[in-house]
Amino acid sequence: MLTATAVFALLGLIAAAPAAGQAPGHYYNVDKEVRIEAKVREIVFEPRYKGTAPFLVLRVENSGDGRVFDVEIAPSWFFGRDIHGGEKVAIVGSLAEMPGQTPTIIARELRLRGETYQLRDKHGFPNWQGGPRGKRGIRRLGRT
Amino acid sequence: MMFKEMRRIIPLLMIGAALPAWGGTVYLAFNQHSTQNLFQTKDAVSDQISAFSLAFDQDVSALSLMGKVEYSAFRQTSGLSVFAADLGLDYLVPAGRKSAFYFAAGGSGQFYRQTYDAFSSLGANLLGAFKTYLASSSILKIQWQGTYAVFKDPLFDFMGHTASLSIDKYFPSRTTLKADAEYGYKYFLHPFLPEPVEQPIVTGLAGPGQMGMGGGGQGGGGGGGGWGGQRYAGGYGFIPRYVSGGGGAGIGHVSTSFLAAQGLGDTVGLSASAVKQWIVQGENPFQSIEEFYFVQNPSADSFSWEGYQINGRLTLSLPWDVSVKGGYTYSDRSFPGVESIGLDGLPLGLVRQDRRNLFEARLQKDFRRLSVFVSYSYVDNTSTDPLFQWKSHYVMGGFEWNLPAGRKGGF
Numbered sequence: 410m411l412t413a414t415a416v417f418a419l420l421g422l423i424a425a426a427p428a429a430g431q432a433p434g435h436y437y438n439v440d441k442e443v444r445i446e447a448k449v450r451e452i453v454f455e456p457r458y459k460g461t462a463p464f465l466v467l468r469v470e471n472s473g474d475g476r477v478f479d480v481e482i483a484p485s486w487f488f489g490r491d492i493h494g495g496e497k498v499a500i501v502g503s504l505a506e507m508p509g510q511t512p513t514i515i516a517r518e519l520r521l522r523g524e525t526y527q528l529r530d531k532h533g534f535p536n537w538q539g540g541p542r543g544k545r546g547i548r549r550l551g552r553t
Numbered sequence: 554m555m556f557k558e559m560r561r562i563i564p565l566l567m568i569g570a571a572l573p574a575w576g577g578t579v580y581l582a583f584n585q586h587s588t589q590n591l592f593q594t595k596d597a598v599s600d601q602i603s604a605f606s607l608a609f610d611q612d613v614s615a616l617s618l619m620g621k622v623e624y625s626a627f628r629q630t631s632g633l634s635v636f637a638a639d640l641g642l643d644y645l646v647p648a649g650r651k652s653a654f655y656f657a658a659g660g661s662g663q664f665y666r667q668t669y670d671a672f673s674s675l676g677a678n679l680l681g682a683f684k685t686y687l688a689s690s691s692i693l694k695i696q697w698q699g700t701y702a703v704f705k706d707p708l709f710d711f712m713g714h715t716a717s718l719s720i721d722k723y724f725p726s727r728t729t730l731k732a733d734a735e736y737g738y739k740y741f742l743h744p745f746l747p748e749p750v751e752q753p754i755v756t757g758l759a760g761p762g763q764m765g766m767g768g769g770g771q772g773g774g775g776g777g778g779g780w781g782g783q784r785y786a787g788g789y790g791f792i793p794r795y796v797s798g799g800g801g802a803g804i805g806h807v808s809t810s811f812l813a814a815q816g817l818g819d820t821v822g823l824s825a826s827a828v829k830q831w832i833v834q835g836e837n838p839f840q841s842i843e844e845f846y847f848v849q850n851p852s853a854d855s856f857s858w859e860g861y862q863i864n865g866r867l868t869l870s871l872p873w874d875v876s877v878k879g880g881y882t883y884s885d886r887s888f889p890g891v892e893s894i895g896l897d898g899l900p901l902g903l904v905r906q907d908r909r910n911l912f913e914a915r916l917q918k919d920f921r922r923l924s925v926f927v928s929y930s931y932v933d934n935t936s937t938d939p940l941f942q943w944k945s946h947y948v949m950g951g952f953e954w955n956l957p958a959g960r961k962g963g964f
Contacts, residue, residue, distance in 0.1 A: 449689070450689070451689055452651070452686055452689060453650040453651065454647055454650055454651065454652075454653055455647075455650055456647075461612065461615075462612065462615040462616075462617075462645045463615070463645070463647045463653075484612065484615075484645065485612075485617065485645075487645070487653050487684065488645070488653065488655050488682065488684055491692050491721065493689065493690045493691070493692070493721075493723030493729070494688070494689025494690045494723070495689070495690050495723055495724075495725050496723060496727075522816060522822060523816070523819065523820060523821075523822050523868060523869075523870030523876070524870065524876065525874055525919060527919075527921060527922070530921065530922065531921065535578070536578060536922075536955060
């Protein structure tokens, strides 16, 4: 009896566990793409998916209705770019809403300081680069 | 020679080709350069450069693996054509929700054709950095980087490191202020030639026998590949010193810089910055140094000068993902240990000092996976060394194409 209970409990846990360590429904759904213009309120660096580096997450306030979203940017961006609280951003991404949680936008495109960054392709495939190592610096015009 | 080196790189290429299949990203770029003054001296030598590069980036948990191979072909001065490869990995370690450490290690190789084989090198570097948000609008960064490189011409072998600290603050007026401080030290392991049995004709300058090694520019009293009545065709960009007993030589600097940036509406960005640098230890071990366009010359780099530089920049973000950037930079730099040398090959008794005006403009159009651009630069350089009185136009165009091949979904 105890064995059967343990097996059912284990099966229940397996059924309840999100795939690949992520919340159910938390994936790039092209049918749920939204575009918002917002102001950055907070910047945090936190784990989002099992087996990946922590993500740079922007907590933003929608300029239109004041709604708050968490925007997932990319793991490498914490060092690669300097984003500050108070900056205005425009985001295109997939909206994932879970009851009782702050709605999350998985960003595909970010517009910041007049520049547009393609973080994912239109199907949601990641497209980000590494950290501050950047590209190999070829010295030109003696600017080093 | 080149094919022999490429055989060593092929395994790296195969790794680079295979990794994207596991979820990484591949970057393919091509740049075409045109310069009126490849060696950046008064005797301008034109050239065209075609640069191809293939890079990949693969994340495995908090670890990233990066690699790049590049080939740059010089049309006229084919001896400067170079094959380069970089391989590195980095690791991100969170320290709370607002901070993180970043560690990176890498190796690189550059392989020039026989004429400029002295520049061929193998190197390794380590990097450690810490970044934290002091407040949501203020960032503190601390970074250390160490480098070791060995060259085909051992006079260039060096080890060096830099440590830097920066702090910035963003204001609601869309103004960003940033301050940086840096300390750097570069130690050339054996930059001197042994004293020859017979002194050169002009004391302190490379003799004709050494022209192939250094100082094709103006040493040797007109011998070798220098100019002495001939058209300058580029040497190895330096003239070594003769020191009995040899030994190493180090040069260290501290620098500070300030930047102010202002956003105007959604389309205009303005910035102004200033850098001041002091040499605080040692001096350049070489008697004369040169900069080449597009070529990393180990005798002339960010460690070799003191002075200041000011810069102004304008960025316009136009519809249809078109951006325009323009900039102006003025620099006043002296090179401690480097002598000004007259066109007759005799020292002028002055430390070399260069003043430079640089104008730049760039037009870029971004597509979803492709960026194309054209850029133009103009340099007007005056110097206490008459060889380095020069002006030149540069035109460049190219594209970068990224090919993501990652997993679909939340990651």
